[in-house]
Amino acid sequence: MYNVGFGDCYCLRDRKKSLLVDFGTNNSRIEGRPRREIFDLIISDLSTIECKNLLLTHFHMDHLSGLLYMMKNKDSSFDFGKIYLPDVFSEEKMSRTLVLLLLADLVKDSCLPSRQVSLFALIDALLERQTQTVELLGRGKIFEEKYQALWPDAYVTQRETNEVYDLLKEKFPEIMDVLLDFAEKLRQIIWSMTDKGKVLLENNQKNIRAYVYEREFRRIKALPEFKELLTWLNRNQVNLRQFKHKISIVFQNARDGELNLLFTGDVQPEHMQMIADNYDGKWPLYEHYWCIKVPHHGTQDHYFNFSGYEPENMMISNGIHFANSKTQSRELRTSPLYGGLFYIPDTHMYCSNCDCCDCYENGCSCKEADVISPSYYKDI
Template sequence: MRIRMYNVGFGDCFCIRDRKSSLLVDFGAANSKIEGRPRREVFDVIISDLTTIRKKNLLLTHFHPDHVSGLLYMMRYRRDAYEFEKIYLPDVFSGPEMKYTLALLLLADVTKKASLPGRRVSLFALAEALCARRVKIDLLSRGSEFEGKYTALWPDLREVSRETEDVFNSLIENHENAMTELVNIAEEVRQLFLSMTEEMPEAEQKSAPLSEASLVEEDTEESERSLTGQTEPGGENEGYTQEKLELIMEDTGAAAEDTAEAPEEAEKERARRLKPEKLEKKFRELQATGEFQALLESAEKQGHFLRQFRHKISLAFQNTGDGELNLLFTGDVQPQYMRMIAENYDGRIPLHEHYWCIKVPHHGTESHFFDFSSFSPENMMIPNGAYYDNSKKKSKNQRTSMQYGGLFYINDAHMYCSNCDCCDSYENGCSCREYDVISPSYYKDI
């Protein structure tokens, strides 16, 4: 087994490669430029690399653009290469009460700090991508085993629902109507994702849902604009992708033909593909109402708390059986949850004593720092290339925490940083200074 860490600037993209099957963990970048290259060029290199792997699944830790924008690009321009057998998502969809969490996620996406006008809500963009070509979705939460060798450590559904309740109750008090409308939309989003967890009928799997014509790249000027339009990486401000997936609806006719034996299924599929855009429109209409604006104003007051929800649901996982090559992937998990996970707070899943490889949470930034030294990790992966985007905003809090440099009393610990220029541990003896840095390469194998 080896891990390929791709250099996607401030973003995550890892491929855990195995002889039998591979798992891609996240695929996104917040930068519009990575190492001076337009990010679409970097996405193309990664996509070409992925096409060399026969059997692969995809796991998305959460729905921030720096973890999914590459996937959205792939669905728009390289749909031919989109050949995952299964997609894993954090479970914010399976239980009826999760509509409240989803409502808060939608609300978080439209608070002032979260997005500029016109930017897309990430859940809708993702839904649209996932609906464009059906792949079976599996939902994961603490305790779920997957791929026959990994166990999810987070999200803990009870914990998320408890926190949802606190925030939700404080908001519904004076905004009952707007909140009820929002929850109705959230419930439809939930049902949509849930419908993609169903097994697909044979006919549907075989059919190519969209015709070749739809794969032809459209107006490149527009696509260029959409790719450079957002450059705000960072905890609070991970930018929102504007990549609009053109879903050429006329082509649903072709899909219907292919699945002629199961007209009901074809009809269901057509409805599914149209759904994200419809829901997004509904949400926009709701946003235009005075009642929603008032709700938004109240929400702004606890904006920080609300935006945290997008990391509260982040997937974290490890390999199930303790062995030589223990892995810990932490997505952008919140530090207080990382502590709970490390303490095995519910007695269900102890962490391993030692890790061969750890992907640090949230790009190694100070706000999400966690001290992994007691696990004597051999390799730490720190995907942070914030300084190599073309953004003028180069804030300190997006850099790799210098505390990670403290790990260097551990013999043979390696830190794989995307770029030394973003690493405050660099001065502190980070091994990225010597040889472990990924820049300027596209990837490094660990």
């Protein structure tokens, strides 16, 4: 578990290969050190691993900024064998969700330090590495021969997308058509990096990489209709940022055992409850977990009570977050409700930093707490 401030970065290692789960932060400095120094330390660790893959739970900068740094500043020796992404790219109808993801970074309440569009930045970085292989994960998909994705669910995502998309389409039909066409081209780029997509492109003899996407996106953002759409979204406080959480990958071990892991990314509380309820009757959670990574830095709005699963270890990656307002900063602190979980018998708690925890007063109050700060990683 790496200490990346307000961000996520984990490495699951075994004797055969390793899986990096997310790699990013929203902080410019971590424990008083420039972000790039922490990134370089982590990349140095990864350079010692020959067989390594990467899983990005979703497309927020605090989960992928390190990957962008790595891909744009390092040589090919740091390539991953495979990059796992949430499946919002395998079907044309998913382009609607991609439109909302593109817009999410451009509204004023996005909490981002810049106007960089994370989804577009990721695709741009992947295009730099023409040989990169991507695998898309959705509910039930087995990967790495040992893990199973529990979320996202394409059907649920599409249903929730349509509720918002249809409203915007009704009010701004022309610009939404332009964005949908652009999103479809981005979808095809990612799809072309998968094994199935490569075969289809070869059969259809298409060359989608020749499209000047960055220039096209700048042209779209300069359109008066686009600016009018953004103004309306900001004025009406439409929460598009949640759609990045709605597609966040959740996964566990494919087979029940002693060392069960549950990684939750930034999954929405209502979706985590659906997973816990085994809403489709196909893939239940296990009765016991060796280790659980709690959703979204342990914040109040993503709180979920995991005590019923008797976790031996729990992980919260959090750090001081300098948001756009005091209210946002408070909302991004670790929830005091997790304090009760810290006292589950035989449960060990790992967190990044006490300074952003609402349970912290005159020292860490968690039973057998293990705070990473000021170190940059912890072996569990």
